[in-house]
Amino acid sequence: MIHPFRPCPAVLALAAVFAAAAQVPAPADDPVVVVLDGKEWRRNELESMIRSLPPDVARNFFLNKEAFLRQYGLVTRLAQLAEERQVPQQEPHRTRLAYNRMVYLAQAMTELAALDIIVKPEDQEKYFAEHRDEFSRAHVKVIYISFNDNPVPSRDPKAKRPRTSAEAEKLARDLAAKARAGADFAELARRFSDDEETRAKGGDYKPLRPNDTSLPPEIRTAIFSLRPGQVSDPVRQSGGFWIFRLTDFVTPPLDDVRNEVYEAVREARFREWIEGIQKSVQLEARDPQYLQSGSPKP
Numbered sequence: 001m002i003h004p005f006r007p008c009p010a011v012l013a014l015a016a017v018f019a020a021a022a023q024v025p026a027p028a029d030d031p032v033v034v035v036l037d038g039k040e041w042r043r044n045e046l047e048s049m050i051r052s053l054p055p056d057v058a059r060n061f062f063l064n065k066e067a068f069l070r071q072y073g074l075v076t077r078l079a080q081l082a083e084e085r086q087v088p089q090q091e092p093h094r095t096r097l098a099y100n101r102m103v104y105l106a107q108a109m110t111e112l113a114a115l116d117i118i119v120k121p122e123d124q125e126k127y128f129a130e131h132r133d134e135f136s137r138a139h140v141k142v143i144y145i146s147f148n149d150n151p152v153p154s155r156d157p158k159a160k161r162p163r164t165s166a167e168a169e170k171l172a173r174d175l176a177a178k179a180r181a182g183a184d185f186a187e188l189a190r191r192f193s194d195d196e197e198t199r200a201k202g203g204d205y206k207p208l209r210p211n212d213t214s215l216p217p218e219i220r221t222a223i224f225s226l227r228p229g230q231v232s233d234p235v236r237q238s239g240g241f242w243i244f245r246l247t248d249f250v251t252p253p254l255d256d257v258r259n260e261v262y263e264a265v266r267e268a269r270f271r272e273w274i275e276g277i278q279k280s281v282q283l284e285a286r287d288p289q290y291l292q293s294g295s296p297k298p
Contacts, residue, residue, distance in 0.1 A: 036073050110274070117269050124261045127268070128254045134211055134264065135257045138223055139247040141185050141203035144195035145172045146240040165236075172234035172241035179231045185245045194240065203245070219244075 030042040050061045061068040087093050128135065147168035151161070163171070175192055179185045189203030198205055208215065210224050219242060222232040226246035234241040254261065285291055 137207035
């Protein structure tokens with residue numbers, strides 16, 4: 001869930017602490033391991049409470065239990081002092097506490113909704129049949145031509161001057177033309193590519209999916225606009241030009257991508273659920289101009 005603020009970790013942690021501590025029984029054979037401000041904490045009771053906290057908070061406990069408990073005691077004492085001064089009833093604290101509680105509950109509800117989603121094998125089969133292209137893989141070869149228009153001056157007179165962007169673009173276009181004319185793309189990659197990892201493999205790159213958001217949009221468009229055997233125009237990115245040759249486009253069988261399909265179905269259903277909730281929210285703009293205005297001047 002996206003929201004403009006994140007809940008205060010101390011407030012949420014303390015709320016979870018008190019709730020957990022109140023619900024955990026104290027069996028007779030469970031030894032008291034610490035006494036904090038007069039309160040006895042049995043081992044199971046303490047560790048059960050810790051496990052109810054956010055994972056990063058729980059990790060801190062197990063990394064240094066004494067330091068954690070001293071900090072917990074400090075936070076507890078400060079919270080008690082705040083209660084005595086009726087801070088929760090004062091603004092802006094009252095509104096912030098209410099907001100933090102609301103956001104926490106909203107996050108908890110999204111987690112519960114995600115856990116409620118059940119995906120059956122037939123659901124996976126149906127989704128895969130309708131979205132086969134999403135799970136296809138493009139096998140490509142690449143050539144990377146680097147440039148640097150603002151190199152740091154070298155004190156070595158024999159140092160090789162880096163290419164300018166104009167020089168790199170000319171070389172990249174020449175290589176693309178040669179590849180299209182029938183030159184061996186793998187050999188061109190071995191001779192000219194500045195990407196060491198793919199150069200050693202004749203330009204072979206990892207399989208790519210059409211919905212791979214880690215790829216810049218320009219590169220994704222260049223690759224998936226090709227047909228097998230075609231070579232792209234050079235694609236400029238920061239520091240260099242990329243040339244791509246699509247080797248083939250393969251759709252694996254469902255059994256090879258079943259886990260990916262499962263997650264895709266869950267994500268699609270969760271998105272449908274959250275969008276339905278969003279649509280149910282009613283907002284009436286009585287003053288549209290106000291909604292378009294920025295922050296007030298100080």
